[in-house]
Amino acid sequence: TYRELNTRANQLAHYLRLQGVGPDVLVGLHVERSLEMMVGLLGIHKAGGAYVPLDPDFPPERIALMLQDSQAPVIVTQQSLISDSLAAQDLRIIAIDTLWDEISHQPTTNPDSGVKPAHLSYVIYTSGSTGKPKGVMVQHYALGHFLASMGELLGMDADDTLVSVTALSFDIAALELYLPLSVGARVVLVTRATSRDGLALSELLLTY
16 A cells, blocks of 8 residues: 555664765665665655666666765665675665564654755766767656656556556656556556566456
């Protein structure tokens, strides 16, 4: 439910604040498409930070390059995704699944993030097909304007359901995840395995 999602995101946000996360502080987000991904996204924003999506499909070398280039001091991940190369990075690793007992002791109230429209919302890296991948910085006001314009265009409301299939490392994922939440609608997260299987995906879409 929205209440449960907000409670968990708030607890993670308070925990991240203790790790020094605040406005314009970058936080790597290296998780599977799951409830933990949504809690991670909202928790990072509620702490005031900006997320750097690190797709589990990315080679370890690309993830290491993105972490080094962004200088993100913290990464939110899952225990199963902590590779030797990731563990060797000089950053605070928060395995949201195995540390949840500790995180759940944090307050459930909305934290004061201190975020303003010009602060960073997220940083997405280019493919690097023409050279070294580059981080594209997106501010909160840009994301807000995008969601407002698309919300007006699509006319989505609380009775709608949106099936999210786009990897977090692509800009359109922000529309799929945040637009329905902003109007009280429902988000259905498609796993990586399902999104690769066209037949399974088409069957899922037909159920909504």
